[in-house]
Amino acid sequence: MNEDRKIALITGASEGLGAEFARLFAARGHDLALVARRQDRLDALADEIGGGGRPRPLVIALDLTVPDAPAQLAAELKAAGASVQYLVNNAGYGLNGPFGELPLDAQIGMIDLNVHALTALAHVFLPDLERNRGGMLNLASIAAMAPGPGMAVYYASKAFVLSLSEALTEELRPRGVRVTALCPGPVVTGFQERAGMAPETLKPPPGVAGARETVEAGYNGLMAGRRVVTPGLVNQALAAGLAWIPHWITLPQLAARQARRGGEAAK
Numbered sequence: 064m065n066e067d068r069k070i071a072l073i074t075g076a077s078e079g080l081g082a083e084f085a086r087l088f089a090a091r092g093h094d095l096a097l098v099a100r101r102q103d104r105l106d107a108l109a110d111e112i113g114g115g116g117r118p119r120p121l122v123i124a125l126d127l128t129v130p131d132a133p134a135q136l137a138a139e140l141k142a143a144g145a146s147v148q149y150l151v152n153n154a155g156y157g158l159n160g161p162f163g164e165l166p167l168d169a170q171i172g173m174i175d176l177n178v179h180a181l182t183a184l185a186h187v188f189l190p191d192l193e194r195n196r197g198g199m200l201n202l203a204s205i206a207a208m209a210p211g212p213g214m215a216v217y218y219a220s221k222a223f224v225l226s227l228s229e230a231l232t233e234e235l236r237p238r239g240v241r242v243t244a245l246c247p248g249p250v251v252t253g254f255q256e257r258a259g260m261a262p263e264t265l266k267p268p269p270g271v272a273g274a275r276e277t278v279e280a281g282y283n284g285l286m287a288g289r290r291v292v293t294p295g296l297v298n299q300a301l302a303a304g305l306a307w308i309p310h311w312i313t314l315p316q317l318a319a320r321q322a323r324r325g326g327e328a329a330k
């Protein structure tokens with residue numbers, strides 16, 4: 064079959080920022096493929112987008128932590144005649160709690176998704192991105208800017224994403240591929256519940272970018288070829304603080320903040 068359907072591939076599209084990315088990319092005229100584990104949610108979103116008169120997105124229900132998932136995804140897209148122009152590497156999760164008390168398999172699972180799957184997808188779809196002169200948007204976080212006691216593996220995973228993305232920005236620019244790291248601050252999504260944060264701590268700081276502003280900043284940054292995008296002034300201030308204030312000052316503060324957020328569901 065001809066690979067003539069150029070798509071934006073969005074991982075983790077069944078809720079939260081991924082679902083908002085899907086709505087935004089569709090509104091900006093992109094054809095889509097949506098990936099996450101919950102098929103019913105992806106179908107509902109595809110119906111919503113298709114019902115608005117746009118092409119119905121391809122839906123591929125997949126656990127991206129399964130080792131051959133990226134290859135399987137590539138095969139399914141090829142069979143559907145789709146070629147990836149934009150990759151939104153969004154699927155990811157965090158776990159709040161002390162490193163020694165959180166289960167090892169759940170923490171390794173975070174690396175499998177946030178680091179391993181993201182890297183594999185970037186590699187598998189790079190030939191498509193190059194052929195289509197497109198790009199990838201990798202979800203880092205302001206958590207990428209400093210180590211995070213009380214959420215140590217998550218912060219480390221996002222530092223990996225930021226470092227990889229910035230390096231690839233430079234490597235791939237001559238090949239016509241844009242790479243942007245998006246560094247959101249706290250946005251209330253399914254993320255906090257999955258991380259095991261106590262509900263009363265969910266309120267983001269005043270003025271912090273919400274979901275819509277966050278995905279718009281990411282989309283616009285990707286299209287403009289920006290290396291790193293931190294949405295909104297509040298997040299930019301938080302990111303600058305984390306990046307520049309010495310760790311001996313920030314580490315105890317972050318440890319106290321994560322402890323206040325609780326960690327029941329994560330255990």
Ligand SMILES: NC(=O)c1ccc[n+]([C@@H]2O[C@H](COP(=O)([O-])OP(=O)(O)OC[C@H]3O[C@@H](n4cnc5c(N)ncnc54)[C@H](OP(=O)(O)O)[C@@H]3O)[C@@H](O)[C@H]2O)c1
Pocket residue numbers: 074075076077078079080081098099100101102104125126127128153154155156157176202203204205246247248249250251252253254255257
């Ligand atoms: N929300 C925030 O405060 C915040 C801040 C900074 C960065 N981020 C980053 O933004 C990204 C999106 O987070 P979010 O806030 O939108 O979280 P969310 O609402 O929990 O959504 C996470 C998405 O990832 C999917 N997912 C989880 N495990 C998966 C797996 N094994 N295979 C495939 N898909 C999987 C989930 O779908 P299924 O459960 O259906 O698989 C869901 O669609 C993450 O990378 C996160 O680290 C979030």
